[in-house]
Amino acid sequence: xxxxxxxxIRRSREKILAAAEEVFLHHGFLGAxxxxxxxxxxxxxxxxxxxxxxxxxxxxxxxxxxxxGAAKDIGEDVExxxxxxxxxxxxxxxxxxxxxxxxTPRLMRLRRMVIGEVERFPDLGRSLHDNxxxxxxxxxxxxxGHYTKTGELHCDDPYSAATxxxxxxxxxPTNAAMFLGDAGIPSNxxxxxxxxxxxxxxxxxxxxxx
Amino acid sequence: xxxxxxxxIRRSREKILAAAEEVFLHHGFLGAxxxxxxxxxxxxxxxxxxxxxxxxxxxxxxxxxxxxGAAKDIGEDVExxxxxxxxxxxxxxxxxxxxxxxxTPRLMRLRRMVIGEVERFPDLGRSLHDNxxxxxxxxxxxxxGHYTKTGELHCDDPYSAATxxxxxxxxxPTNAAMFLGDAGIPSNxxxxxxxxxxxxxxxxxxxxxx
DNA sequence: TTGATTAGACTGGACTGACTAGTTTGATTA
DNA sequence: TAATCAAACTAGTCAGTCCAGTCTAATCAA
Numbered sequence: 072x073x074x075x076x077x078x079x080i081r082r083s084r085e086k087i088l089a090a091a092e093e094v095f096l097h098h099g100f101l102g103a104x105x106x107x108x109x110x111x112x113x114x115x116x117x118x119x120x121x122x123x124x125x126x127x128x129x130x131x132x133x134x135x136x137x138x139x140g141a142a143k144d145i146g147e148d149v150e151x152x153x154x155x156x157x158x159x160x161x162x163x164x165x166x167x168x169x170x171x172x173x174x175t176p177r178l179m180r181l182r183r184m185v186i187g188e189v190e191r192f193p194d195l196g197r198s199l200h201d202n203x204x205x206x207x208x209x210x211x212x213x214x215x216g217h218y219t220k221t222g223e224l225h226c227d228d229p230y231s232a233a234t235x236x237x238x239x240x241x242x243x244p245t246n247a248a249m250f251l252g253d254a255g256i257p258s259n260x261x262x263x264x265x266x267x268x269x270x271x272x273x274x275x276x277x278x279x280x281x
Numbered sequence: 282x283x284x285x286x287x288x289x290i291r292r293s294r295e296k297i298l299a300a301a302e303e304v305f306l307h308h309g310f311l312g313a314x315x316x317x318x319x320x321x322x323x324x325x326x327x328x329x330x331x332x333x334x335x336x337x338x339x340x341x342x343x344x345x346x347x348x349x350g351a352a353k354d355i356g357e358d359v360e361x362x363x364x365x366x367x368x369x370x371x372x373x374x375x376x377x378x379x380x381x382x383x384x385t386p387r388l389m390r391l392r393r394m395v396i397g398e399v400e401r402f403p404d405l406g407r408s409l410h411d412n413x414x415x416x417x418x419x420x421x422x423x424x425x426g427h428y429t430k431t432g433e434l435h436c437d438d439p440y441s442a443a444t445x446x447x448x449x450x451x452x453x454p455t456n457a458a459m460f461l462g463d464a465g466i467p468s469n470x471x472x473x474x475x476x477x478x479x480x481x482x483x484x485x486x487x488x489x490x491x
Numbered sequence: 492t493t494g495a496t497t498a499g500a501c502t503g504g505a506c507t508g509a510c511t512a513g514t515t516t517g518a519t520t521a
Numbered sequence: 522t523a524a525t526c527a528a529a530c531t532a533g534t535c536a537g538t539c540c541a542g543t544c545t546a547a548t549c550a551a
Contacts, residue, residue, distance in 0.1 A: 079500065099397060101311035105536065115502045126536065186459045187309060187397015193462060200460035234453055235482060242452025243444055249396045250410035252403060272445060275486035315512065325526045
């Protein structure tokens, strides 16, 4: 097993996955065509099949690579440090970041595609569910727990409150992007205004009123 | 053109649309197969093509029939009469109704299918967008306008507030149903609890605090 | 250092087998 | 007599395989 061969493999693997991503994202699973994946990758069909044994396998590979990458971009696994950060500041920044990272054509296409194929690939649906909203909600829940302890918020069930906040923020923009295509994705300025109003609503409902 | 022939046409049309609905809803546009539509309708393939000129046309017909029907079920076009109804009662009932009518396997399948085909059928996406969330939001906006006049609510922009309320209510359950399939649809009891908490949050954010 | 050898990744394109949208035909039914 | 039927048919697509030969780069021989 020589070193040069390995980099060669990695290179064509990379080209194949990039090409497959583009083809699947534009045509869906059934609409995509392995010949055009090979063409777009600048590689023979044989090579595509040397790297993954079937169209299904390639599809799963592509989706998993994209969800893994997205999770890394948002960086929701880092434990936040809330010291010296007001609840308002934290939630405004977190919501804005989440909106701007998630509401991109590429991720919205991924979302549409996986939703359309949930029946055929239920595991991918589960994966997007858990790695998408699931992580954001967990992060919000930790924050709500913290700010409840400091007394800035008042909340019995941080997880439930986090879920409500998450969908208050993400529901509308996501829905528009699902049904209206890339044209339905709001501008960053609109997303920021939206985040601000969501935080206002959330704080009004969960701040100590006394 | 005899009368008997007309009812005959209507009957097979009905059977074909019902069969097509089932086939498309389970397999999507590309995965569906016109032979199985004909079989399931108990009709020859020829008859299917006598009623609509192509697979695309049949698909559009099926989706439009379903969205039209759903809109009627929710009955969001009736002008509500708010007299003698507190804001809390109104929003709780409206949200609960909306959740229970919308969160059904059939409509969630429709939603998944249309989202997956938005690129191929952008008009259907637009139609679901406007007839789905669009109508609910318009209804909520009218209510918010009313309760702002009575002083029960405090709100500068009823349409924006209505949008936030709508997604606070629908975002989470819808997302779960999109990614987890029919198993992700919450029970009616859960939906009711959810609606109650959403109304609490909404009223906290938009009630006069003075 | 240079030139031959070799393993295995890669190519291009033909091929198989299965599937399917839509049409045609000629008989049947209500 | 118009709608319907069954079934064969056309024409095209596409996943996956096969094959015969090429390219790359590491290793070894001179």
